[in-house]
Amino acid sequence: MSSKLRTFINITIVVILTIVLHYVGWLRPVENIFRNMVNPASNIIYNVYVRVGDNHEHFESVDELKASYENLKLDLEARKIDLVQFELLQEENLELKKQLEYFLGNNFTHLGAQVIGKNIDPLGSTVLINRGSNNGLKIGDPVVVSQGILVGLVATVEENSAIVRLINDSQSRVAVTLLNKDRSIGLIEGGFGISVQMNFIPQNESVTIGDIVVTSGLTRDIPKGLLIGQVETITREAYQPFQNAILTPSTNLDKLFNVSVIIEPD
Amino acid sequence: MLLNIIKTFGVALAIFLSTILHISIAYILPHPFSFLNVIFFMILTFLLVFNRGFVVWLTFFTHFIIELYIVSTPFGVILFASTMSILFAFWLYKNILTNHAWYVGVVLSIITLAFYRTLYILSLLILILVSKELVIDWVSLLISFLWEILFTSLVVGLVYTFLLLAWPSINKKSSGVGSFRLILPKK
Numbered sequence: 091m092s093s094k095l096r097t098f099i100n101i102t103i104v105v106i107l108t109i110v111l112h113y114v115g116w117l118r119p120v121e122n123i124f125r126n127m128v129n130p131a132s133n134i135i136y137n138v139y140v141r142v143g144d145n146h147e148h149f150e151s152v153d154e155l156k157a158s159y160e161n162l163k164l165d166l167e168a169r170k171i172d173l174v175q176f177e178l179l180q181e182e183n184l185e186l187k188k189q190l191e192y193f194l195g196n197n198f199t200h201l202g203a204q205v206i207g208k209n210i211d212p213l214g215s216t217v218l219i220n221r222g223s224n225n226g227l228k229i230g231d232p233v234v235v236s237q238g239i240l241v242g243l244v245a246t247v248e249e250n251s252a253i254v255r256l257i258n259d260s261q262s263r264v265a266v267t268l269l270n271k272d273r274s275i276g277l278i279e280g281g282f283g284i285s286v287q288m289n290f291i292p293q294n295e296s297v298t299i300g301d302i303v304v305t306s307g308l309t310r311d312i313p314k315g316l317l318i319g320q321v322e323t324i325t326r327e328a329y330q331p332f333q334n335a336i337l338t339p340s341t342n343l344d345k346l347f348n349v350s351v352i353i354e355p356d
Numbered sequence: 357m358l359l360n361i362i363k364t365f366g367v368a369l370a371i372f373l374s375t376i377l378h379i380s381i382a383y384i385l386p387h388p389f390s391f392l393n394v395i396f397f398m399i400l401t402f403l404l405v406f407n408r409g410f411v412v413w414l415t416f417f418t419h420f421i422i423e424l425y426i427v428s429t430p431f432g433v434i435l436f437a438s439t440m441s442i443l444f445a446f447w448l449y450k451n452i453l454t455n456h457a458w459y460v461g462v463v464l465s466i467i468t469l470a471f472y473r474t475l476y477i478l479s480l481l482i483l484i485l486v487s488k489e490l491v492i493d494w495v496s497l498l499i500s501f502l503w504e505i506l507f508t509s510l511v512v513g514l515v516y517t518f519l520l521l522a523w524p525s526i527n528k529k530s531s532g533v534g535s536f537r538l539i540l541p542k543k
Binding site: 097104282 | 372375376379382409416420422424425427429431435439440443480490491493496497
């Protein structure tokens with residue numbers, strides 16, 4: 091046997107052995123070491139991305155730059171006035187937060203988490219969060235932002251981190267209800283860029299652009315009524331039993347920062 | 357002894373840094389520049405400069421870490437495809453592309469990344485046949501692969517050319533500088 095063939099066989103065996111040991115779970119301690127090294131760095135980079143991102147502005151001419159500067163000066167004046175209003179609203183907000191916490195506490199157990207990374211392969215749409223099985227997370231837990239906007243489901247859980255599959259991921263599927271007069275039920279699926287598609291809406295039910303879509307509660311562990319988005323376009327074929335709708339998610343899935351994981355639905 | 361410790365530490369640092377850099381590029385650079393594959397860029401440059409089989413293990417460990425953050429495909433798809441493609445690149449560089457001219461960097465990158473993504477697609481096709489769960493937008497996936505090949509090859513080519521100019525001893529081993537010499541493997 092030539093040395094080249096022997097090297098090839100040896101490397102193939104190591105790769106296959108690594109894959110097998112991963113699925114058996116024997117590599118978990120090593121994997122955790124790597125995760126503990128990469129996660130903090132990922133967190134720093136993701137923070138930079140969220141704050142800076144690709145918000146670079148390009149100017150074609152000096153006049154354009156001057157005009158932009160003038161606009162910014164006007165904007166600054168307006169912001170100063172807003173600041174006074176903001177302080178008043180902040181007090182109000184604190185009070186409302188207390189109420190909200192009370193309200194949420196009576197419905198389902200949830201846990202705050204910080205997004206510390208996002209997907210690095212072209213096939214998926216996922217984010218990495220800083221909570222894991224040690225905090226009680228499990229696969230399938232819904233992840234929400236703001237006032238109950240569903241952004242995704244927990245896909246994998248490690249001790250101190252988890253990967254959340256966003257609703258626009260091609261492998262994401264959630265049972266939903268349209269808030270139209272028929273209260274149509276269907277299934278949302280990702281894989282359409284920043285949008286999601288709602289399938290299996292019966293052909294005879296009325297759907298209009300702008301209709302709100304919420305979770306139906308038919309998917310296990312996902313509470314009813316979590317906001318998904320709004321209908322953007324409708325696809326209706328006369329010979330098909332179902333119609334489809336493309337939805338715009340209610341939040342920007344590309345700029346998530348703080349999320350809440352619903353650990354135990356009501 | 358001390359040299360071995362320093363070497364091991366250096367290798368571990370290289371693996372960690374290339375992984376972090378790869379993640380950073382994916383996060384921070386705008387589309388389509390975010391498709392630059394930093395790990396392949398670093399490994400191919402290392403191969404072109406030092407011509408050492410060690411790059412295969414470097415690929416293995418960096419992609420092992422990368423795999424921990426991917427849920428779209430089962431664990432092993434990227435690890436297998438990347439390690440095999442760098443093994444192929446090493447063989448190619450040792451036996452076929454023996455010339456150390458500037459364009460070899462671009463040629464080697466294109467072939468290696470094309471091989472890597474072909475193995476990846478084949479794995480996806482097998483997964484689809486087995487599970488039928490995977491929904492793939494093939495057009496956007498292929499476009500992203502083309503961007504990846506374009507940017508990575510370009511950067512490898514530029515960096516390798518710069519290194520050849522700044523450090524001419526890199527191509528000392530080559531007997532056919534400036535030409536594209538084809539050596540068929542021995543039977």
